[in-house]
Amino acid sequence: MATIKLPAVLVGGSATSEVDVAGDTVRELFENHADEHGPELKDSVLEDGEIKEFINVYVEGTPVESVTAEVPEDAQVRVIPAASGGR
Amino acid sequence: MSDYVVDESTIFETPLVELDLDIEADADVYAKVEWFNLYDAPHGGGSVKSRIAKGMLDGAEERGDLEPGVTVIEPTSGNTGSEIARLAAVRGYDVEIVMPDNAAGGKVEAVRDAGAEIHFVDANRGYDAVIxxxxxxxxxxxxxxFRPNQYENPDNPGTHERTTAREIYEATDGEVTHFVAGVGTGGTITGTGRGLTDLTDGAAEIVGFEPDEPLHAIDGLKYLKTGDHYHPDTYDESVLDRTAYVTTADAYDQARALRERYLDDAVPIADPGQHDEETIREHLRVDDQFVVGTSAGGGAAAVVGLDEAGELDDGDTVVFMLCDRGDKYADIPLWEEYL
Structure with a gap:
């Protein structure tokens, strides 16, 4: 399973947390996460089934642009807005 | 002693331009063009944060809180850091800036140019981790x-109360009916709001806007809508008449709409502030495009939202802030295809 490093703004405080999620593609990953943990993360990242323009998704440190991008087993996935906003 | 040079006398008295937004009400919409603070500095000139950087450093020096040999340090999403770095370097202080590692490239370069040391923090950990x-x-x-501390320093809203509010009141001949600004530290909306409320005897409506989603990309703004969040001392909600919420998509759309609207037409200058028209024309556009930053797009979206909600009437005079210029964001999706 891949590991999503959850943004602190969705978790609370300044600590991040990680969650293991199954999925072979970026889309599967966020849909499976929504099924298990609720839609907040998926709704923050995806719009109309695609990655939002201003959200960067990194798989093993490499930015991906499509929800069809493959996610290797045990990959680390990070989600970061394309500018500094924060809380 | 650093040989870095910026002209502090260009801070304050920024131009006011009239903007043609897509609204139903027959209202006049104006915007303060804040990159004319330190307009000649590289990487997009200055920003609305030039005002508070000067205000906080002046105040600290006058009180004796900031003395030679001390290093100035500040956590920032970018603009406050670059402006403190610039002004402190000119005054001879060493500077360290703590910022998230997704800060816009133009802001990072501005801090580096001023010779400041940068401590990057994983943006995934959120802004509290930067602090x-x-x-x-x-x-x-x-x-x-010495930490100026834009989140607690009363010189932040105080500078806006003394300068921004008066400039807007005078440039609109006292006719401003709505002032709209985003909430990050809350200093702009709190200080300018207090000043305009006083100058207009409460006639001006003060509207703060915040991001509508926790994972947003409106630079410098804070998501406060839900959950338990750090609340800056510099943000006094009692000054506000209403709070609006803006999505990043709408902020991007409005910023791009402004670029499109003024591709062929000049942006009307309503009040030049301290600048001559030639200087304004030279620095108003980038690559002959009128491109503004993400929070400026957010301001335009907030004004459009007020109109859609029926909160604007014919004859109203609305003022919002163009906090910084778009070339600071040439490396993010907002402008990467255009600049």
Whole structure:
């Protein structure tokens, strides 16, 4: 399973947390996460089934642009807005 | 002593331009063009934060809180950092800036140009982690540092109350009916709001806007809508008449709409502030495009939202802030295809 490093703004405080999620593609990953943990993360990242323009998704440190991008087993996935906003 | 040079006399008295937004009400919409603070500085000139950087450093020096040999340090999403770095370098102080590692490239370069040391923090950890890193650095050697602290320093809203509010009141001949600004530290909306409320005897409506989603990309703004969040001392909600919420998509759309609207037409200058028309024309556009930053797009979206909600009437005079210029964001999706 891949590991999503959850943004602190969705978790609370300044600590991040990680969650293991199954999925072979970026889309599967966020849909499976929504099924298990609720839609907040998926709704923050995806719009109309695609990655939002201003959200960067990194798989093993490499930015991906499509929800069809493959996610290797045990990959680390990070989600970061394309500018500094924060809380 | 640093040989870095910026002209502090260009801070304050920024131009006011009239903008043609897509609204139903027959209202006049104006915007303060804040990159004319330090307009000649590289990487997009200055920003609305030039005002508070000057206000906080002036105040600290006058009170004796900031003395030679001390290092100025500040946590920031970018603009406050670059402006403090610029002004402190000119005044001879060493500077360290703590910022998230997704800060817009133009802001990072501006800090570097001023010779400041940068401490990057994983953006995934959120903005509170940036503040915590700064506090940890200071705690390790408290006597070595002075932190202006834009989140607690009354000189932040105080500078806007003394300058921005008066400039808007005078440039609109006292007819401003709505002032709209985003909430980050809350200093702009709190200080300018207080000043305009006083100057107009409460006639001006003060509207703060915040991001509508926690994972947003409106630079410098804070998501406060839900959950338990750090609340800046510089943000006094009692000054506001209403709070609006803006999505990043709408902020991007409005910023791009402004670019499109003024591709062939000049942006009308309503009041030049301290600048001559030639200077304004030279620095208003980038690559002959009128491109503004993300929070400026957010301001336009907030004004459009007010109109859609029926909150604007014919004859109203609305003012919002163009906090910084778009070339600071040439490396993010907003403008990467255009600049």
């Amino acid at each position: 915590e890193r700064c506090e940890a650095i200071i705690a390790a050697d408290p006597d070595a540092y």
